[in-house]
Amino acid sequence: MIERTPILNLATHAILVFGLILILVPIWLAFVGATLTLQEVNSAPIELWPGDQLWANLKEAWALSDFGQKFLNTLIVATGVVVGKITLACITAFALVFFNFRGRMLIFWMIFITLMLPLEVRIVPTYAVAANALTPFQTIMDWTGISWLINAVSGIEVSLEWNLLNSYTGLILPLVATATGTFLYRQFFLTIPDELVEAARMDGAGPLRFLWDVLIPLSKTNIAALATIMFVYAWNQYLWPLLVVTDRANYGMVVVQLSDLVPDQLTTGGGTPTWHLAMAATLVVMLPPIAIVILMQRWFVRGLINTDK
Amino acid sequence: MRRAYFKFSWIAAALLAPQLLIIFVFFYWPSAQALYWAFTLEQPWGGGNTWVGFDNFRKVLSDPYYWGSVRVSVIYALATTVLAMGMALTLAIFVDRQLAGYKAYRVAIIWPYAVAAPAVGLAFQFVFNPGAGIFSYINTIAPGWWDLSKYPWQAVTAIVVAGAWKQVAYSFVFFLAALQSIPRSLTEAAAMDGARPLRRMLDLQLPLLTPTFFFLLVINITDSFTDSFGIVDTLTGGGPFRATDLMVYKIYSDGFRGFDYSGAAAQSIILMLLVMALTFVQFRYVEKRVHYT
Numbered sequence: 001m002i003e004r005t006p007i008l009n010l011a012t013h014a015i016l017v018f019g020l021i022l023i024l025v026p027i028w029l030a031f032v033g034a035t036l037t038l039q040e041v042n043s044a045p046i047e048l049w050p051g052d053q054l055w056a057n058l059k060e061a062w063a064l065s066d067f068g069q070k071f072l073n074t075l076i077v078a079t080g081v082v083v084g085k086i087t088l089a090c091i092t093a094f095a096l097v098f099f100n101f102r103g104r105m106l107i108f109w110m111i112f113i114t115l116m117l118p119l120e121v122r123i124v125p126t127y128a129v130a131a132n133a134l135t136p137f138q139t140i141m142d143w144t145g146i147s148w149l150i151n152a153v154s155g156i157e158v159s160l161e162w163n164l165l166n167s168y169t170g171l172i173l174p175l176v177a178t179a180t181g182t183f184l185y186r187q188f189f190l191t192i193p194d195e196l197v198e199a200a201r202m203d204g205a206g207p208l209r210f211l212w213d214v215l216i217p218l219s220k221t222n223i224a225a226l227a228t229i230m231f232v233y234a235w236n237q238y239l240w241p242l243l244v245v246t247d248r249a250n251y252g253m254v255v256v257q258l259s260d261l262v263p264d265q266l267t268t269g270g271g272t273p274t275w276h277l278a279m280a281a282t283l284v285v286m287l288p289p290i291a292i293v294i295l296m297q298r299w300f301v302r303g304l305i306n307t308d309k
Numbered sequence: 310m311r312r313a314y315f316k317f318s319w320i321a322a323a324l325l326a327p328q329l330l331i332i333f334v335f336f337y338w339p340s341a342q343a344l345y346w347a348f349t350l351e352q353p354w355g356g357g358n359t360w361v362g363f364d365n366f367r368k369v370l371s372d373p374y375y376w377g378s379v380r381v382s383v384i385y386a387l388a389t390t391v392l393a394m395g396m397a398l399t400l401a402i403f404v405d406r407q408l409a410g411y412k413a414y415r416v417a418i419i420w421p422y423a424v425a426a427p428a429v430g431l432a433f434q435f436v437f438n439p440g441a442g443i444f445s446y447i448n449t450i451a452p453g454w455w456d457l458s459k460y461p462w463q464a465v466t467a468i469v470v471a472g473a474w475k476q477v478a479y480s481f482v483f484f485l486a487a488l489q490s491i492p493r494s495l496t497e498a499a500a501m502d503g504a505r506p507l508r509r510m511l512d513l514q515l516p517l518l519t520p521t522f523f524f525l526l527v528i529n530i531t532d533s534f535t536d537s538f539g540i541v542d543t544l545t546g547g548g549p550f551r552a553t554d555l556m557v558y559k560i561y562s563d564g565f566r567g568f569d570y571s572g573a574a575a576q577s578i579i580l581m582l583l584v585m586a587l588t589f590v591q592f593r594y595v596e597k598r599v600h601y602t
Contacts, residue, residue, distance in 0.1 A: 008506055012403045016414050019400045023421060026474065029443060030432040046443055088328050095324035101317035107325065114336045116588045120535045120557050121580050124564040124573045125339035125346065136338040177335035182328070197314050207315045236425035238539040239557075243565065255425045255539075262431060262543055275435055282428045289423035294416055301419070304479070305486050 033279035034058070041276045057280035065257045065281055066249065073168075074235060074253045080172040081234035082227050089181030089226065090219070094211050096182075097189040098197070111179045119174060120239055127243050130170050134160035166247045175234060181226045184306050188222050189215070225303030228296045232289045254285045343581070346574035365575040374551060375559070375576070382534060382556045385469055390529040392473035397480035397525075398518075402510055404481075405488040415485070422478035426539025433471040434544050437463075457545065461552030464545045468553050471540050472533060479532075480525050487521040488514060527591040531584055556580050 033041050034057050035050035062068070096108055119126060129135060138160045141147045147158040164170030192215070200210045241253045248256070261278040293300050315321070347365055349358035369375050404414050421429075437444050439456045447455045457464050491514065499509050538557045545553040547562065554562075556576065564573030 003500070003506065005506055009406075009408055012406055012408055013410075015403050016400065019396065020414065020417050022396070023418060023474070023477065026432050026436050027421075027424075029436050033435055042440060046445060088331070091324040092328040095321045099315050099317055099321040101321060107329070111328065111332065114332050116585050117336075117340065117581055118535045118584070120538060121584055122336075122339045122343055122577060123557075123561065124570060124577060125342035126335060127565075128342060129334060129339050133334055136334055173331060174335045177331045179332075201314065207318075207320055232423050236423075236539075238425065238427050238542070239561065255427055258425075258427045258431055259543055262434065273438075273440070275438070278431060279435055282431050286424045286428045289425070290420050293420055293423040297416060297419065301482055301486070304422075304482050 030279045030282055033275050034283050036276050038274065038276055041279075042273065053276065054280070057276050058284060061261075061277040061280040061284065064277060065254075065261065066252075067254060067257070067281075067284065069250070070252045070254045070257055073251055074255070076168055077171045077237075077241075077253060078231050078234040080168060081175050082230045084172060084176040085181050085230050086223055086226050088176060089179075089185045090216070091211075092182050093185035093189055094207075094215065097186060098207060098210075111182055114177065114179045115183075119178075123239060123243070126174055130164040130174065130244055132160075133162045133164050133170075133173075165244055166251050168251070170244045171237075171241055171251070171253070174240060175237060181230070184222060184226060184303075185219070187306065188219055192218070221299065221302070224296065224299040225306065228292060228300040229303040231292055232300075235289045258282060258285060340581070343574045343577045346570050347578045350571050361571075365571045366579075369572055369575045369579070374554070377551060378554045378556055378559045381465060381553060382537075384465065385472065385537065385553075385555060386530045386533040388469040389472040389476055389533050390526065392469070393476035394480050394522075394525055394529060396473070397477050398484055398522075400477075401481050401484035401488055402514060405485060405514075406506065418481050419478050421475060422482070424475065426475060426536065427543045429471050429475045430540040430543030433467060433474070433540075437467045437544075458549050461549055464549055464553050468537070468540055468544055468555075471544055472537060475540070476529055476532065480529065483521055483525055484518065487518055491517055524591065527587055531587045531591075534580065534584060534587075 029046075029048075032047055032050050035052065035054040036047055036057075037051065037053050040047060040051060092111065096104060096111075132138075138147075138158070141150075141158060141160075150156060150158050164173070196214065197210070200214055205213065236255055237253070238255050238259075241256045242259070245251045245253070245256070258278075258281060261274075261281050346358070348360060348362060350361045350365065351358050400414075400418055404411060404418070434457075437457055439445060439448050439458075444455050455463065457467055495513065496509060499513050504512065534555075535557060537555050538561065541547060541553055541555050541558045547554040547558050557580070560573050560576045560580065563569045563576065567573075
């Protein structure tokens with residue numbers, strides 16, 4: 001708009017800068033805390049300007065929390081969730097949109113409902129399932145008498161067991177079990193023009209070839225958007241890994257490790273709280289998702305708006 | 310739904326099977342399990358569960374600690390939502406004026422979305438710490454006045470501020486997108502009629518943001534009920550004196566620390582109903598997105 005509004009422009013900048021300060025101050029203080037020594041960080045008039053201990057603190061926090069293995073684990077889980085979610089979302093939406101069968105709407109609604117209840121709300125029973133992921137089938141077989149039948153015929157006692165605690169599968173699968181991406185894909189598939197499908201069929205393409213050669217190349221922006229959102233979502237998981245992983249040394253994730261660094265009576269045994277290490281670790285842990293969001297900003301915003309999380 | 314192109318075959322079944330299997334095992338089964346536990350009680354020495362009807366709910370609903378938890382959850386939900394949405398709306402409206410530095414402002418407001426809740430909790434614990442953070446200033450003036458681990462209202466304030474800080478980015482993204490989808494022709498017409506920028510904000514932009522506003526209102530409240538665990542666990546640990554024992558945190562501590570599966574399941578069911586009611590409201594009344602073109 002071509003208008004001269006010098007006073008309003010100044011006010012706009014003032015308001016925005018003030019807002020930015022509110023947003024940045026906590027992180028700035030955490031950053032400053034990470035650059036100080038143990039004495040400095042606990043001295044009463046707090047430093048507002050960084051010291052020179054950042055590298056030393058980072059190294060110490062890294063070694064203390066054994067972050068090497070944990071970053072690897074987190075990366076594996078985040079990649080697993082991203083790939084799993086995108087693959088599942090894509091093929092499920094494809095089957096729902098392009099195939100004609102009875103019960104299509106029923107299946108659509110069954111998947112749709114999973115959006116309603118986040119993992120946190122059903123955490124206790126989901127944990128019980130993770131302890132043995134085959135419980136549902138075992139119970140169904142017991143109830144319907146199939147176990148009894150198998151036992152009578154072959155003499156084999158049916159006891160299915162698949163423990164997911166302390167495993168990457170256990171960390172990944174429950175996080176994949178929602179419909180988030182399916183709807184993003186469904187919306188996209190609904191915009192594919194009829195002519196494209198007819199042309200592909202005319203050329204003799206079956207459904208799978210059509211999916212692979214036409215739809216997937218067209219959905220690259222979808223994939224980028226979904227991947228950004230899911231990576232941040234998986235990286236920042238806290239409650240689920242906290243429960244599923246008891247073997248922190250081998251399967252721990254970085255974000256969960258932060259809870260061990262809270263400087264209270266438990267961690268310091270009544271000594272001086274090690275804020276400088278806690279803050280250094282906090283910085284390291286939040287860096288990768290922030291980098292992804294800033295680098296992939298366009299796709300991130302698109303993904304956020306289209307998936308409704 | 311559009312008309313389909315391919316006949317149902319084993320291919321479609323194979324494509325649907327993985328998703329259905331996963332949501333059956335990790336969504337429908339646990340939800341059913343929660344219902345089962347909520348209406349039964351496990352025998353202390355094994356031997357399965359006995360049916361107890363609504364006893365678990367009665368016990369939960371007559372527990373003053375539970376109502377304390379509900380109360381603080383509602384306070385937390387409303388306070389974080391108001392703070393975060395107010396801030397997001399203000400920033401979005403002014404960022405949308407697209408003055409110099411517009412892109413820098415936008416990035417700087419968006420990135421906190423990527424910070425994990427426990428990291429937010431930990432950073433704010435440092436900020437609010439009576440001995441080391443910026444609030445230690447207060448204690449040099451009035452010693453002992455500020456201490457999160459002693460005064461409930463201070464602990465609640467701390468989780469509200471941390472929670473709101475984390476939510477701002479999400480609402481901001483939606484507000485900004487909604488503002489940018491307002492057609493230029495409308496803005497120009499208003500300008501032609503002599504509406505200055507501030508007038509346009511009040512009479513053009515704000516009314517057109519209403520659908521987004523209600524959508525975000527519901528999403529933010531739902532999120533603050535379900536997504537608060539990380540912040541509470543690292544910032545206050547539910548204390549002092551259960552002052553910040555939010556509903557999800559209480560389910561977690563009753564279920565996994567107290568091993569009271571039936572009680573935790575009953576609480577889960579109540580929370581599920583609450584979240585479902587909110588989602589229903591959203592789909593029924595709010596989801597009608599407005600398109601201006």
